[in-house]
Amino acid sequence: MPTETILAGQVLSFTRSPWDGGAPEDAAALHEAALLRDGLIAAVGPLATLRREAPQARLVRYGDGALITAGFIDAHVHYPQTAIIASWGKRLIDWLNTYTFPEEMRLQDPAYAARIAARYFDLALAHGTTSMCSYCTVHPASVDAYFTEARRRGLRALGGKTCMDRNAPEGLTDTPQSAHDDSLALLRRWHGEGRLGYVVTPRFAPTSTPEQLESLGALWAAHPDCLMQTHLSEQPDEIAWVRSLYPQARDYLDVYETHGLLGERALYGHAIHLEPRERDRLRETGAALVHCPTSNTFIGSGLFDMAARMTEGQRVGLATDTGGGSSFSMLRTMAAAYEIGQLTGNALHPAQLIWQATAGSAATLHLGDRIGNAAPGMEADLVVLDLASTPAIAQRHAQAGDIWEALFPTIMMGDDRAVRDVWVGGERYAGAA
Template identity: 50%
Template sequence: MQTAHSSVQAYRGGLLYFHADPAFIEHAHAWHEDGLLVVADGKVQAAGDYATLFPTLPPGTPVQDYRGKIISPGFIDSHIHYPQTDMIASPSPGLLPWLQEYTFPTERAFQDPQHAGQVAEFFLDELLRVGTTTAMVYCTVHPQSVDAFFQASEARGLRMIAGKVLMDRNGPDFLQDTAESGARDTEDLIRRWHNHGRSLYAITPRFAPTSTEEQMALTGELARAWPDTFLQTHVSENEEECRWVKQLYPQARSYLDVYDRYGMMRPRAVFGHCIWLDERDRERMRETQSAAAVCPTSNLFLGSGLFDFEQADKARMLLSLATDVGGGTSFSMLQTMNEAYKVARLKGSYLPAMRMFYLATLGAARSLHLEGTVGSFAAGNEADFIVLDPQATPLLARRAAHCNSLEEQLFALALLGDDRAIAATYSGGKLVHARTQG
């Protein structure tokens, strides 16, 4: 693998990136069929037509030729659990028994830093193999699980967001902290990792049922004390879970209102699932600039429900796509798009491929309030990008030969693509994955 250095590098191929949401703006994307991406010092210097930019390159600039392929900003996965890598595809009749039977026992092992480090390495390999260059990651209740994750991601120079799970009730004793210890550990981890290299910290209450009111109050205090950190949790995923929250927090108007009452709704707060929200909930999401991480493969796998894209768009909520591994059944954002499309159809709406690629790139960056850092090829963005191969499989190649538009080509990649469609992944201008041929 090459290392990033100060000399200019250039990449030729079809260039695709976004400057707006295709659901609301007609010409929301930029497409250069024969394009050139120019990178210097790990950041995007320019992106445009090859014929225009090539003459401006310093003499001797190496140009990597990806003609016939599509160069896109790297995918951003806004909700994923690295400790659940080893329990992906575990059978269960629903969310709550799945947590008890598989999730909690699997997470227990992350008290061992060596085990946590080994899983983190595999997890990051898998993300890069499927073209995900940034992820918002749940660790476990153990602070050492966070240290192991960030040590692994920083060694690769990746832009990652992660945090220690907070849970002080309704879980096994071996996975519980206390309100005080959880807050103390979180603050220590924020000081150690937030804005260290390319690492960003997420305050991480698992979900309302596994935190006492005392822990929720301290979590809200942390969210106010560290406003540039992220916050991630789950909300309104499963109807049985929603009923449970109503019993535990009878004073709250809704499940989402529980978090709102404790001051957790704010920019950089990302709520996983958001299936069973009502109109007022969606208004609060917009008002607070909180974001929904839509997890279609997980929601289908656990039978949780179908996300309502039409109502979310009506409320102008911030949206992104997410895998939610291990409830989700694939690390691949292409496979996630595949299922998102079907979920939208079952709810009576339609997701064009352009919209899905937006939600996995610039849309996710906007949800995370990281526009200008990742998610597009605007000058100054970090040079995190992927190379998509429309010829990756015999079926894709055959379908590509009959595509009459960019929308058709992207739709074929979303519906037929997987890890094989990712020819290369770059992070900070450095090649961090190259598909093995054969």
């Protein structure tokens, strides 16, 4: 007998991208209910119709004050930095040396890595994030801890061992050969295991020698169904550092391309300060950029122009960048993206913001056919938002004229109190409120 559940409330389903040139507000449809069957969304539509289709289904009523949407997808995370989120006062390179590297050293202990992984997933799910793509540390135990915990919770999660063989402390470095061999062993252990996927992960050009980048490029070429993630053009002083380390490269992106680390399944975090040639190559290859707005403001990196990148045809995801980012919440991340949009001269529509946090991020992870939309055939990873979760939000929600006006106060002021329920693979997450 199939397991069936009907969720009754306002179900938001995207019918197209709100960036495709039409009116953003027309990019989605609202339905009365969603039918979940065996971990998938079987149907959306009128409640009466779904009850006739599945008369034995369990019925969960949320009411008109709730919005049922795809679970949030965080496309760029450093789960090992969970414990140091919101550490004061440093820019990127100093921040890495002062906070990040000492904390990442601790994850060589499998027990500590397991505790941090459990804590990270607790926090992410409490904020409605049901899928994520994470950097682990150089230690294979940190990758095992991450995937073990994700598998236990039934999550669709991606990640990989971070590789560094220079400009990092002893104890956080590997070699070109060990980076390749450890990554390959982890890939064979975890890639395709349940809902998990392995990601080839050089941290960024300054912490890898040309030999290591080449070895990871070869690994990716041998396993092209994997994603590859790294960082690109986050801060001007970082770009200058890359130029000094790779003087023969035309630009930062060229370092990766020369070593086989540019392609359609590549993810580049931040990518704020791009040269015209880099933007052209990224668009030509179909690689994806990941916007990390709370991190960019917290560390003082700069303003990513989301509207400009989308208009020129880039593929862009959205992410918290835990723990350089200052929040585990994708709602807060959407709010920061809106604020940065205002500073770059573009007021992003609520439809564009929530699309980036769901379907847009899913597309960058090449999972757009599985997650990121509350639509038939998709995996039933869902978040139920309370659109009147606090008095301040409720009084603004009461004046809303349509769903976008109703949602926008939650985007701008919401936090984990706005997450009424979370569903993972068609099952209610036990830790949900």
